Each structure stands twice: as C-alpha cells, then as structure tokens.
Amino acid sequence: MRAKKKRKHKGDLRDEILSAAKKLFLAHGYLNTSMRKIAAKVGISPTTIYLYYRDKADVIHALHQEGFKILAEQFKILENVEHPFERLKAMGRCYINFALGNRDFYELMFIMQEPLMHLEKQQASERSSGWKEGEGAFKALLDVIKDCQKEGYFEGYHTAELALLLWANLHGLCALKNNGHLDLLTRAMEEELPVSNVLYKSFELYVQILQKG
Amino acid sequence: MRAKKKRKHKGDLRDEILSAAKKLFLAHGYLNTSMRKIAAKVGISPTTIYLYYRDKADVIHALHQEGFKILAEQFKILENVEHPFERLKAMGRCYINFALGNRDFYELMFIMQEPLMHLEKQQASERSSGWKEGEGAFKALLDVIKDCQKEGYFEGYHTAELALLLWANLHGLCALKNNGHLDLLTRAMEEELPVSNVLYKSFELYVQILQKG
DNA sequence: TTTTTATGTTAACGGCGTTAAGTATATTTG
DNA sequence: CAAATATACTTAACGCCGTTAACATAAAAA
Numbered sequence: 438m439r440a441k442k443k444r445k446h447k448g449d450l451r452d453e454i455l456s457a458a459k460k461l462f463l464a465h466g467y468l469n470t471s472m473r474k475i476a477a478k479v480g481i482s483p484t485t486i487y488l489y490y491r492d493k494a495d496v497i498h499a500l501h502q503e504g505f506k507i508l509a510e511q512f513k514i515l516e517n518v519e520h521p522f523e524r525l526k527a528m529g530r531c532y533i534n535f536a537l538g539n540r541d542f543y544e545l546m547f548i549m550q551e552p553l554m555h556l557e558k559q560q561a562s563e564r565s566s567g568w569k570e571g572e573g574a575f576k577a578l579l580d581v582i583k584d585c586q587k588e589g590y591f592e593g594y595h596t597a598e599l600a601l602l603l604w605a606n607l608h609g610l611c612a613l614k615n616n617g618h619l620d621l622l623t624r625a626m627e628e629e630l631p632v633s634n635v636l637y638k639s640f641e642l643y644v645q646i647l648q649k650g
Numbered sequence: 651m652r653a654k655k656k657r658k659h660k661g662d663l664r665d666e667i668l669s670a671a672k673k674l675f676l677a678h679g680y681l682n683t684s685m686r687k688i689a690a691k692v693g694i695s696p697t698t699i700y701l702y703y704r705d706k707a708d709v710i711h712a713l714h715q716e717g718f719k720i721l722a723e724q725f726k727i728l729e730n731v732e733h734p735f736e737r738l739k740a741m742g743r744c745y746i747n748f749a750l751g752n753r754d755f756y757e758l759m760f761i762m763q764e765p766l767m768h769l770e771k772q773q774a775s776e777r778s779s780g781w782k783e784g785e786g787a788f789k790a791l792l793d794v795i796k797d798c799q800k801e802g803y804f805e806g807y808h809t810a811e812l813a814l815l816l817w818a819n820l821h822g823l824c825a826l827k828n829n830g831h832l833d834l835l836t837r838a839m840e841e842e843l844p845v846s847n848v849l850y851k852s853f854e855l856y857v858q859i860l861q862k863g
Numbered sequence: 864t865t866t867t868t869a870t871g872t873t874a875a876c877g878g879c880g881t882t883a884a885g886t887a888t889a890t891t892t893g
Numbered sequence: 894c895a896a897a898t899a900t901a902c903t904t905a906a907c908g909c910c911g912t913t914a915a916c917a918t919a920a921a922a923a
Binding site (some may be wrong): 547549550554567568569571572575578579594595596597598599601602604605606607608609610612613616617618619621622624625626629630631635637638639642643646647650 | 740785808812817818820823825826834839843851
C-alpha cells in the first residue's frame with residue numbers, strides 16, 4: 438500500500454548527487470570535491486546529502502564502486518584474448534592504462550582509505566561481504582594466472598601469491614607515477630634512467646623476468 | 651654588526667615547531683596534525699608558524715626529510731653485510747620493516763604529494779636540486795644492485811631499470827598493506843591466500859623469481 | 864480533516880589553512 | 894638619552910570544510 442511519498446526534486450536524488458559528485462570529482466579532483474560543492478551543483482542544501490548518504494566516505498565509496506565497474510568492463514574485453522600469457526600481459530598494460538588515464542578513480546580504488554572506512558562501518562552494523570569490488574578484480578587476475586599455469590607457465594608457483602606479487606608490482610609503479618615520485622626520480626637520474634616510458638618499460642622487464650622463471 | 655635581535659621564546663622556535671609537529675604526527679597521524687594544534691603544543695599563535703615555514707607543506711616536508719634520515723641510517727648499517735645479494739635481500743626486508751613500523755613517515759615519504767609540492771615551489775623560486783632525499787635512497791639501492799652484478803647476478807639487466815622495478819614492487823606491497831587494502835583482500839581470500847605474513851612471503855617469492863632469472 | 868511521515872531547509876558548531884593589520888620590544892641611529 | 898626602525902609575535906578575520914540539531918512543508922494515511 439505504501440507508494441512513494443513525494444519528491445520535490447523529480448528524479449532519484451541519490452543518483453543525482455552521485456552524478457554531480459562524479460562530475461566534480463573528474464573535473465577538479467578529490468581535493469576540490471566537497472559536500473557543499475556537490476550540493477550546490479545539484480541545487481540542494483548540503484545537509485540533504487546526508488538523507489541519502491551516511492557521510493562523505495559513503496559518497497566516495499559509491500564513486501569507488503563506479504571505478505571498479507569501469508575496470509571490470511575493460512578486463513572483460515580481454516577475455517577475447519585466447520593465449521593466456523598474452524592475456525596476462527594485456528591485463529597488465531590495461532591496468533596501467535587505467536591507472537594513468539583515471540588517476541582520481543585509481544586513487545579512490547587503491548590508495549585512499551576513506552572508501553574502505555565506509556566498508557568497516559557497514560560491516561560493523563549489518564552483515565556484509567567485505568571488499569567485493571577489489572575481490573572481483575583480483576579474481577580476474579587469479580583466473581588468468583591459473584590459465585597460464587594450465588599451459589605450463591609459472592610451474593610450481595602458488596597461484597594467489599604470484600597474483601598478489603604481480604598486482605603489488607603494478608600498483609607500486611602506478612602509484613609512484615601518479616603521485617609524482619617517479620617523475621621526480623627519473624628527472625634526477627636521467628643519466629641512469631631513460632626518461633620516457635619508464636613505466637611500460639618496467640612492466641616489460643617484469644614480464645621478461647617472469648617468463649624466465 | 652647585526653647580532654640576534656630578540657627572542658621571546660628562548661630556543662630556536664623553528665626547531666621547537668618541528669619537534670611539536672613530529673610528536674603530534676607520530677602520536678595521532680597526519681590527519682590529526684594541524685597547524686593550529688602544532689601551535690597550541692608549542693604555546694604560540696598559529697600564525698607564528700608562518701614566520702618560520704612557508705606553509706603546511708613546508709612543515710610536512712621537514713618531517714619528510716626526517717623520515718629519510720631514519721631510513722638512510724638503517725640502510726647504512728646494512729653496508730656491513732659483505733655478500734651483495736644477501737645485502738640486497740636484507741635491504742628489502744629493511745625497507746618493509748621501515749614502512750610497516752613507521753607508517754606515517756612512510757606515507758609522507760612515498761605517498762603524499764604535499765611534501766613534493768613544497769619542492770616544486772622552492773624549485774620555481776630558487777635554483778634547487780630536486781628530490782635529493784629520494785634520490786639518495788634510490789642510489790643506495792642502485793649501488794647494491796651494481797655490487798650484485800659485479801658478482802654475476804642479474805646479468806644483462808639494466809641496473810637502474812631493475813632497481814626501479816624492485817623499488818616499485820616493495821612500495822606496492824607496503825602501500826597496499828599500510829592503507830588496509832591488502833588486509834581486506836587476504837581476509838576475503840583466506841582460502842587461496844595464507845593470511846599471515848603475506849607481505850614477507852611475497853617478498854621472498856620475488857627474491858626467488860629474481861634469483862632464477 | 865486531522866494526523867503522521869517523508870523530504871527537505873536554515874542555523875549553527877567546531878574545525879581547518881592562511882592573510883592582513885596591529886602591538887610590543889629590542890636594537891640601531893641621531 | 895630619545896627617536897626611529899626593525900624584529901618577533903598576536904589578534905582578528907576570511908573563506909573554506911564535514912556534520913548535527915532544530916525546524917518547515919507537503920503529501921499520504923487515518
């Protein structure tokens with residue numbers, strides 16, 4: 438018997454808020470995306486957001502989920518690559534492309550703690566399933582490595598450990614690149630380090646090392 | 651003819667500020683360390699800090715330097731390890747220990763952008779030497795790898811590229827551990843991943859892979 | 864129609880980094 | 894010594910921030 442009560446703003450305000458947050462976020466980065474600015478963009482009072490999201494971490498978490506959706510879609514495409522080791526390599530490059538091309542999303546997904554804070558709060562109150570977004574992405578990597586092992590690659594290695602190592606390596610490269618530390622270092626070390634494409638070259642080197650082992 | 655003019659606070663206020671900042675920082679983390687709290691701890695007005703530091707990034711940069719001093723000291727001790735590959739492995743574990751044992755310092759040194767912002771401002775005005783702290787740490791790693799290569803390890807590898815790869819791998823592991831992403835993942839994947847010591851085990855696995863190549 | 868409930872708003876709290884203007888004191892200068 | 898000046902620091906304020914409490918209003922239920 439209970440239908441929707443009323444709506445001053447026509448659409449689902451929850452979605453409108455998220456959409457505005459996303460636009461601000463992509464246009465001006467996380468630092469310049471405040472609750473108040475989101476509200477202003479939607480045309481509502483800042484406090485109204487708190488009717489639809491618990492707090493800022495909750496909003497940020499929603500964006501974090503969007504980021505994982507994008508990444509998952511890109512990984513999905515790679516399932517068309519038949520040869521497993523080729524697929525693994527492509528996945529690595531894909532991950533790097535995503536990290537560099539969506540810096541702010543990447544930060545939300547793998548660097549910032551706020552989105553995870555939300556998870557812990559939720560987990561404390563309801564029964565919840567942990568970090569399912571990250572879990573999904575990691576499982577995609579796991580599957581590819583398993584396929585590689587079926588074809589004889591990485592013999593004797595513990596699958597999940599290897600996956601973790603590969604992920605950590607990619608994350609290390611991307612994180613250092615995105616926050617500027619890598620550029621500062623390569624600029625200082627231009628004699629020893631080739632300035633351009635350090636990132637992808639490092640990845641190729643890693644692949645090379647893996648292939649030998 | 652010009653001696654010191656006067657001092658309401660006896661000691662070097664610049665040092666007192668840094669010391670207070672450090673204490674707050676280590677006790678309550680970066681998020682809870684504000685200019686105003688630092689000032690309160692020293693017993694001065696918040697604006698006084700700006701007579702000794704350009705802005706917050708400047709203070710943060712000073713702490714960032716302290717972090718590198720600690721790390722450099724620990725690396726220095728490892729010079730006593732004679733065998734170069736053993737030294738390299740020890741260096742890796744040392745890096746991990748530092749990252750886990752000094753989370754806030756680590757964040758300042760390798761994750762946050764604020765300290766680097768300070769560098770860029772300084773570089774814009776004066777002639778400056780770039781990120782000399784990071785450069786120093788990286789050179790320490792470079793030297794060890796060079797020694798390894800002298801003994802026949804890592805034949806054919808580009809020294810600096812390999813160093814970068816190793817660093818990125820360690821950073822990836824430490825960063826994911828410190829911000830909680832790694833723990834969330836291992837908790838979700840306890841079937842596939844051994845819960846304890848994932849970090850060190852990953853490192854050992856990496857060493858193992860390197861040794862084969 | 865009256866009551867209740869969903870859906871917003873306004874006002875306010877306590878925090879933040881930072882700047883401009885003012886004050887007192889010690890040194891230099893006349 | 895007295896006046897001018899430079900130094901060391903403070904007060905007041907600006908414009909942000911996330912968040913809560915109290916209040917208003919319109920629609921549905923009684």
